[in-house]
């Protein structure tokens with residue numbers, strides 16, 4: 001039988017907006033030594049704003065933004081939402097054909113009979129488009145009919161409690177805090193440094209995030225447990241691979257909530273430390 005104290009622990013957690021899907025996860029929290037975070041929507045707000053539009057020769061800023069908005073019509077990625085908001089007009093979907101969203105890269109689509117590419121440097125390299133890269137920031141490059149049309153710079157903000165969340169984990173004896181991101185290395189490194197995260201791995205495709213988790217499993221002893229915290233936008237396989245997968249429930253997708261072992265309803269990364277403390281207290285009661 002399950003000791004009563006576990007119900008107290010799970011109930012106490014749910015009052016704080018932390019939904020734990022089983023007493024085994026509550027118990028496993030006591031052995032966590034590695035906490036791995038996704039960046040966008042987990043440590044950052046996931047609400048981007050366009051800060052610069054830089055058209056290349058032969059294009060105007062208006063055209064650049066229009067083509068980017070065409071490309072992003074069907075995407076619910078936080079980057080797509082910011083571009084659609086900056087464009088401000090609705091796009092007649094009848095002009096679009098052959099839409100393809102490439103996870104971790106961007107979009108390919110036909111619009112008004114032109115081939116539009118909108119995404120990061122990986123997409124441009126893959127498609128052999130020459131591009132210019134701004135020194136910092138999250139960037140969406142656009143190419144029209146194989147010609148580079150310029151880039152749109154967007155920025156996100158760290159969550160208010162992100163720095164505290166990392167400090168609290170250190171104070172609780174976590175060995176390593178790690179951040180994985182599909183975003184540019186410059187952006188990842190800057191956020192990691194600012195928040196005091198031990199290791200940052202950037203420019204990762206969704207399947208490469210799983211590979212990073214596999215590498216961590218080889219570094220740690222089986223007794224040491226690993227948490228992955230994500231918002232679930234294309235990181236469901238990573239949530240499933242971790243010892244304990246934690247999803248941000250507010251922003252996260254239904255698939256992520258389904259795949260996760262623990263759901264943080266308030267989207268606050270500092271709740272991870274709360275969950276660890278609660279597990280410790282529960283252990284004291286149960287054993």
Ligand code: ADP
Nearest residue numbers: 039040075077080104105106119120181182183
């Ligand atoms: P993160 O790991 O930070 O959560 P994602 O894996 O969701 O980021 O996306 C990684 C990168 O892929 C983004 O930073 C962006 O460069 C590119 N990307 C993904 N989706 C889109 C999109 N809809 N439009 C433009 N770029 C995109």
Ligand code: MG
Nearest residue numbers: 038040233235
């Ligand atoms: Mg993500």
